[in-house]
Amino acid sequence: MMDTLLKRIMILAEKQPDKEAVIYKDEILTYHELKQKIVGISDILKEKGILKDDRVCVTAVSKPEMVAAYLGIQMCKAIAVFVDKNGTPESIAAIYQEADAKLLLTDKPMKKCSAYCQVLSLRTVYQSAAERDIHMFENILPEEDSIAELLFTSGTTGRPKGVILTYKAVYHILCNTILGIDMAEDDRILLPLPLHHSFALRVLRAALYKGATVILQNGFTFAKEVETNVMHHHCNALAAVPTSYEVMRGQMQDDFERVMKNMRYIEFSAGALSVRQRKEITALLPNTIIHNTWGSSESGGAIFCNVTEIANNPLKIATLGKPLSGVQVKILDPFGNEMKSDARHPGRMALKGDMQMKGYWRQPELTAATLVDGWLLTGDMAYLEDGYIYMLGRADDIIKVAGEKVSPIEVENVAGECPYVKECACIGVDDPDGLLGQIPVLFLTAKNGYSEDKLLKFLSGRMEKYKIPKKYVVLEAIPRNQMQKVDRKELKNIWDNSETLDLMNPVIQNIFARRSIRKFKETSIPATILDMILKAGYYAPSGHNMQSWRFTVIEKESRIMQLKETVKKAAEKEKVHFYGFENPRVLILVSNDKRNQDGCQDASCATENIMLAANSYGIGSVWLNPLMTLRDKEPVKSLLDKLGIPENHIVWSMIALGYQVYDGKPLVKRTDVVHYVDREQMK
Numbered sequence: 001m002m003d004t005l006l007k008r009i010m011i012l013a014e015k016q017p018d019k020e021a022v023i024y025k026d027e028i029l030t031y032h033e034l035k036q037k038i039v040g041i042s043d044i045l046k047e048k049g050i051l052k053d054d055r056v057c058v059t060a061v062s063k064p065e066m067v068a069a070y071l072g073i074q075m076c077k078a079i080a081v082f083v084d085k086n087g088t089p090e091s092i093a094a095i096y097q098e099a100d101a102k103l104l105l106t107d108k109p110m111k112k113c114s115a116y117c118q119v120l121s122l123r124t125v126y127q128s129a130a131e132r133d134i135h136m137f138e139n140i141l142p143e144e145d146s147i148a149e150l151l152f153t154s155g156t157t158g159r160p161k162g163v164i165l166t167y168k169a170v171y172h173i174l175c176n177t178i179l180g181i182d183m184a185e186d187d188r189i190l191l192p193l194p195l196h197h198s199f200a201l202r203v204l205r206a207a208l209y210k211g212a213t214v215i216l217q218n219g220f221t222f223a224k225e226v227e228t229n230v231m232h233h234h235c236n237a238l239a240a241v242p243t244s245y246e247v248m249r250g251q252m253q254d255d256f257e258r259v260m261k262n263m264r265y266i267e268f269s270a271g272a273l274s275v276r277q278r279k280e281i282t283a284l285l286p287n288t289i290i291h292n293t294w295g296s297s298e299s300g301g302a303i304f305c306n307v308t309e310i311a312n313n314p315l316k317i318a319t320l321g322k323p324l325s326g327v328q329v330k331i332l333d334p335f336g337n338e339m340k341s342d343a344r345h346p347g348r349m350a351l352k353g354d355m356q357m358k359g360y361w362r363q364p365e366l367t368a369a370t371l372v373d374g375w376l377l378t379g380d381m382a383y384l385e386d387g388y389i390y391m392l393g394r395a396d397d398i399i400k401v402a403g404e405k406v407s408p409i410e411v412e413n414v415a416g417e418c419p420y421v422k423e424c425a426c427i428g429v430d431d432p433d434g435l436l437g438q439i440p441v442l443f444l445t446a447k448n449g450y451s452e453d454k455l456l457k458f459l460s461g462r463m464e465k466y467k468i469p470k471k472y473v474v475l476e477a478i479p480r481n482q483m484q485k486v487d488r489k490e491l492k493n494i495w496d497n498s499e500t501l502d503l504m505n506p507v508i509q510n511i512f513a514r515r516s517i518r519k520f521k522e523t524s525i526p527a528t529i530l531d532m533i534l535k536a537g538y539y540a541p542s543g544h545n546m547q548s549w550r551f552t553v554i555e556k557e558s559r560i561m562q563l564k565e566t567v568k569k570a571a572e573k574e575k576v577h578f579y580g581f582e583n584p585r586v587l588i589l590v591s592n593d594k595r596n597q598d599g600c601q602d603a604s605c606a607t608e609n610i611m612l613a614a615n616s617y618g619i620g621s622v623w624l625n626p627l628m629t630l631r632d633k634e635p636v637k638s639l640l641d642k643l644g645i646p647e648n649h650i651v652w653s654m655i656a657l658g659y660q661v662y663d664g665k666p667l668v669k670r671t672d673v674v675h676y677v678d679r680e681q682m683k
Contacts, residue, residue: 040129041072052077060196065126082196144168162361173300177206180304192217223251282311341383399428420450442469449618515664517620536613543598584656591649603652620660627651
């Protein structure tokens, strides 16, 4: 029997009135308060003339007012239309007009929209909602095929495409999520995802239906906010996209396990975890269940994978998962007929179940092409094996090499395990020689020590020759859309405008790839490599070619530890910042004669050369400054004197070197620091 989220919240408000339903920072809505806000907002909407089946747009801001407004819209039997909180006035207006909406509830000024939209402040409506309580559910249970929600694309290019979800579909989508990840009533789920997206919405609906607690957060940009919410609100579950793992791991580093260790489960969706990510996460969090869910706006989450169960199975680790009992899956040939499939003979995946959309809003031709004989046709190429589904990629993304089909996902999974590759994405392009039809091209972000020869050697023993990329392009970052999925269209644009790709030569790659590393492995640095790194140091430019610098090299572990502890204590006493390091194999102190007016600049150039040279050999480094201030402070001075550093030298930098344990933290670089004086005049 079909139920509704709205009715369920009314029941929970009586059953557990004081339990936290929605949290944003220090703002809390209990289930009783949420019910009151829903009813109050519904009253306001009715006063504004909102009737049954009217469309009401709401800015999907990650705050309690959006949750209450969404359900308040349904309380007055209208249809909720979700709008991207970061959408431009033009894209929001396009959705408003396409939906033929009657009202826009927004969290920001929309003067440009007011000429053709009825606009109300979302926050004002939320705060003005009277606390009217009801003990009986006043709303009649809607017909299961009546429309509950519309999920639109952004509308920035072309006509917005609206997915129609009925009350029946919404109910079965939330039930699938609860069943697929075994959601529990005592879960406290951190949800740092945009609420206009189907993944975030299904988690939100499922959690509230189950009677759990949702902690909202505005994105994954800063892992510190994730840590704060997890610790402060005692979260035991997390909804995330695969790239958010890289952000959290990169920013938290050693703290990742400490912050996440109490998670009962983490659900990843809106993209598949790579094989490398699956292995890493399950090893780091052995007591946390890792789920990876396939879903779409048209179906909600439909195929669920318990990654923890298959992480040690090399035959199944790349699977998409299995459909739930209420979801049917079949594979179609190019003519739309069901086919037997395998890795070499994939087909187009089709789904069927009560969770699927009713169609596309006012687009009958598109609906007819997507819903065929009750089946929802996806654009994904896949195959079935032992009940498991394996995804090769979108049909348009499959690469056709001399008659063979190459899955970009397979290439990415293999290349992503290379120790010199941080992230990668594969696309097919026309063979410039006109022989193979298409060739695979791999775009990647590189780690320390990357070279094309090393990557080719890694790939050659792990996949068939025709699957190995013929071209490699190193980028600063892989382009992604708002949900952090790889933007393959942008990659093709980059390739089509490839005159700039040659600018990313090995020297530039090395500069962009270098990060500060503070924790090192036990592995020693070969003497020949260390000598070459130091040679790069004294080949740096020097003012008037004075070369008055000195490079003091410390390799003995006990001496390194003695210097570290001495500097640490002195820094605390003198209130000088010293962030430290763990287990470096080598310390290099770069000093220069204080009488040399260019001493600081010379030492800086040498230090940068040393770190870049180290990076080219896959060796991590970090630049530490405290000795510049502590040079003449005891007991630092005596120790430096014993190391043979001339008394008239300032130690401008201390460099710690070693093979890194973790990648360095990716830091956002300011681009507004460049000022061209003459460029505009020269155009």
